[in-house]
Amino acid sequence: MGMSINTNLSALNTYRNLNSTQNDLSKSLEKLSTGLRINRAADDASGLTISEGLKSQVGGLTVAARNAQDGISVVQTAEGGLTETHSILQRMRDLAVQAGNDSNNATSRDAIKTEVGQLQKELGRIASSTNFNGTSLLNNNSTLKFQVGANAGADSQIAVDLSGANVQNIVDNLAGGSTGTGTKFAIADVSALAGAASFKVTNGGEETTVTTANLGAAGTFTSVQGYADALKADANFSANFTVTVDKDANGAGTGITVTANNGGTVDVTAPGTGVAAGTAGAPVTGGLAFDTADKAQASITLIDQQIAKVSSARSNLGAIQNRFDHAINVTNVAKENLTAAQSRITDVDMAEEMVKYTRDNILSQAGTSMLAQANQSTQGVLSLLR
Incomplete structure (x- = not known):
């Protein structure tokens, strides 16, 4: 090979390799500093698509778990009102049983009627005042839907039917037609x-x-x-x-x-x-009456019907609460597994990347040294010119 000074192929080849090493070194530094294997789409185009989909799932499941917790809070609020409704109805029943005895005179029966009247008003107040975040729970027949999944569709929702927990219906039934x-x-x-x-x-x-x-x-x-x-x-x-x-x-x-x-x-x-x-x-x-023993008997029957309704409504709400608990558990497990899958795609293996960084760092230093040597290789031409 002849000696030339215009084109130093050795220096050019060394510079090309050094430039490639510097690029690899820069990418390793970026990955080590961020902890991510994919920092831009060019790093792994298909991996980025998959990881962003998994990221959406994980974010949706995180919110869904909070939604389910809110659902439990709503159910607990409704059941709290029904618990007190149960207590009031039990007290009304005790009074109705007491009124069924003809040892009561008119004054005693009036006293029973007065207490029951106040208890009925309290039932009405409970029906109208029990709410969660402004949503009334015990005086309508609404069905509340809770998003407990990360996706669209009925499978990601739990519907809570509050028609059985309508305390206002109970108030109306006790008041008569x-x-x-x-x-x-x-x-x-x-x-x-x-x-x-x-x-x-x-x-x-x-x-x-x-x-x-x-x-x-x-x-x-x-x-x-x-x-x-x-x-x-x-x-x-x-x-x-x-x-x-x-x-x-x-x-x-x-x-x-x-x-x-x-x-x-x-x-x-x-x-x-x-x-x-x-x-x-x-x-x-209809409705509650205590002025005779027979009417007191009818009142007992009517109250028993309302107690049965409240018991059924509370049982239903308890079952729904258990369902929410299971939904939260399933959501958390899915979130954990999807996070692990996302991590395997996007997170960098620090040990492996450190090996690459060390290698590229040494190659960079060696390449710089060799480039200096290659630049000096044409100095021998000067000896021919003396």
Whole structure:
């Protein structure tokens, strides 16, 4: 190979290798300083796509776990109100049992009535004041949905049906029906009840038709009381009507009596398959009364029905709370596993990267030294020029 000074191939080759080593050294320094294997898309394009997806999942699961905790708080708040409702109903029952004894004179019965009246007012206050973050819990038939998963779709939500925890319904049941005249609807076969119910109210010459949501398919109901409860749970119905169950001598439900809250006349348009046409009934009565032993007996029965409803509602809320606990556990496990998967993709192995850094650092020093030597290699030409 001839001797030349214009082009120093050795120096150029050494510089190219040194430049490559410096780039590798710079990348190692960046990874070691950030602790990340992927600092830009160019480091691992497909890995970045996967890791960002996992990052979304982990972030969503973190928020979902907090949502589930909020759900537990909501359920506990509702159950707190129902716990006190239970206590009040038990006290009312004790008073009703006491009123069932004819050893009580009129003054004693008035005292019982006064205490029960105050307890009823407290139930109404509990129904209207129990709320979570401004959302009323015990005086409506709403269903609250909680996002306990990281993704869209029904599988990532838990629905909490508060219709069974409607203390206002209990207050209304204890207070009795409207003093107006109800319309009776006979029910021959409760298992045949299906679809929506539609009632027409005539008041002052003005007709209004109110239709419920689909209350269920045929076979949904096993008792007239169950059908009446479904009507009460419907927001459209309960906003316009009061319903009571008509019973035979054995206490079995034979039909329902519907009374318009505005005092109008109720006519039937489509009360649901299996419901006979309505007929005018006697004024609707009911509610708690203690002026006679027989009325006290009826009050005991009515209170027992409300206690059973509250017990069922509390059991349902307890089951939902347990479900939230399991949802949180599943979410935390998934979050841990997805975080580990993300870490394997994005986090740098510090020991391995330190080995690369040490190697590149030594190569950089050696390359710099060799570049100096290569630059000196053409000095021998000067000896030919002397």
